[in-house]
Amino acid sequence: MKIVGAAACAAGIAHTYIAKAKLVTAAENAGHEIHIETQGTIGIRDNLTQKDIEDADIVVIVADIKISGMDRFKGKKTVEVPTDLVIKSPKNFIKKLESIIK
Amino acid sequence: MNLSKILDDRIICVDMLADNKDEAITILSEKLKDACYIDDVESFKKDIYYRESLGVTGIGDYVAIPHGKSDSVKRIGIAIGKLKHEIEWETLDDKGVKIVFLFAVSNNNEFAENHLMLLAEIASKLGSEEAIDKLLKAKSAGDIKNVFIEKE
Numbered sequence: 157m158k159i160v161g162a163a164a165c166a167a168g169i170a171h172t173y174i175a176k177a178k179l180v181t182a183a184e185n186a187g188h189e190i191h192i193e194t195q196g197t198i199g200i201r202d203n204l205t206q207k208d209i210e211d212a213d214i215v216v217i218v219a220d221i222k223i224s225g226m227d228r229f230k231g232k233k234t235v236e237v238p239t240d241l242v243i244k245s246p247k248n249f250i251k252k253l254e255s256i257i258k
Numbered sequence: 259m260n261l262s263k264i265l266d267d268r269i270i271c272v273d274m275l276a277d278n279k280d281e282a283i284t285i286l287s288e289k290l291k292d293a294c295y296i297d298d299v300e301s302f303k304k305d306i307y308y309r310e311s312l313g314v315t316g317i318g319d320y321v322a323i324p325h326g327k328s329d330s331v332k333r334i335g336i337a338i339g340k341l342k343h344e345i346e347w348e349t350l351d352d353k354g355v356k357i358v359f360l361f362a363v364s365n366n367n368e369f370a371e372n373h374l375m376l377l378a379e380i381a382s383k384l385g386s387e388e389a390i391d392k393l394l395k396a397k398s399a400g401d402i403k404n405v406f407i408e409k410e
Contacts, residue, residue, distance in 0.1 A: 166312045169363055169374075170323045170381040177385025197327075197367060198374045220313065243317050243385070244350040 157257050159183055159190040160208050161216035162223045165239050168196035175218050175239040182246035186254070192216075195223050204228070213257050218242050233257075261406045264376040268293040269337040270399040276339070279347050279355075283324055286337040286360040295335045295362050302330040302362070316349025319390045323381070325361030334373040335362050336380060338402055340393075357393055359384065380406060 163179075165171035176192045183190040193204045206228070209215070215229045217236040235253065242249050269289045276282040283306060287299045296302045305328035309315070316322045337360040347355040359380070367374055383389045383406055392405045 167309055167325055167327060167363075169325050169327075169361055169377060170315075170384075171313075171317075173378045173381035174317055174323070174385040177382040181386065194378070196374075196378060197363065198371055198378060201378075240314065240350055 157188050157213040157254070158211055159188055159214055159216060159253065160192070160204055160212040161190075161218060162193045162195055162204070162225070163239065164195040164219040164221050164223045166220050168198075171220070171239040171243065172196045172218075175242040178246040179216070179218060179242050179249070182250045186247075186250050188250070192218070195219075200224075214253055216253065261376055261379060262403065264334075264336060264373060264380070265338075265403045265406060266293065266335060267399050267403075269295065269335060270402055271338070272340040272396065272398055272402070273342045274339040274358075275342050276345060277343075278345055279322075282339055282341065282345060282355075282358050283360065286339050286358060290335065290337050290360070290362050293335075295333045295337075296328070296330045297332055298330040302328045304328075305330070306360070310348075314348045314350055316347040316351075316353075316355055317384065318349055318351040318353070319387070320344065320353060320356035320394060321359070321384060321390060322347050322349070322355040322357070323359045323361065323384065325363065327363050327365045329365055331362045331364035333362075334364065334367075334370050334377065336360065336377060337362070340396060340402065 305326040309326035344354040
């Protein structure tokens with residue numbers, strides 16, 4: 157499946173990037189396509205395009221704070237989780253997404 | 259990008275002797291002070307503990323990443339302490355901690371984007387099981403640096 161999403165954390169320094177790295181590895185190892193935008197102290201990186209979002213089967217919001225641009229995901233199947241959950245068990249989280257899309 | 263720019267031998271220590279979390283944070287903060295990354299240990303620690311109060315910084319697999327934004331930071335950097343003995347820490351997997359990455363970030367980051375990018379890259383690498391495995395086996399500052407520089 158195609159997963160897109162955004163990651164953000166309280167300080168915008170560390171958890172955002174660790175969560176993204178773990179999520180991307182777990183998703184790719186399970187054979188999925190994934191693109192995660194980060195919203196941190198350095199601003200927004202790896203921005204999602206409207207096409208990325210249109211093509212996605214599911215949207216994941218991995219965040220401990222409000223992320224900007226939530227309106228972009230209107231109408232998409234969206235899962236929101238805190239960064240801790242993804243850092244702790246990225247593989248289980250991907251399995252959960254798989255069960256939602258099935 | 260070249261991560262060696264942000265990995266500074268003066269603030270990396272192996273065989274660090276600390277009995278608990280506060281000692282570990284203090285030792286690393288003092289190293290940051292000695293190397294002129296921060297100008298005040300106490301106020302820096304206060305800002306680190308503020309972030310600690312918001313949530314767990316033990317990310318599992320024996321790694322902790324205390325961090326925070328502090329006016330006492332003069333230069334962005336990351337102090338790394340590999341502990342001689344495992345210590346208690348609030349962690350996601352309820353294990354202790356064997357290696358601490360203390361991120362020093364200032365409140366005014368206008369001219370520091372480049373360094374913040376490097377920190378983000380370090381954090382990303384901490385999301386790799388392979389990197390963690392190597393870090394836990396590292397015996398010198400050089401070993402630790404190589405984990406981040408190797409695959410450039």
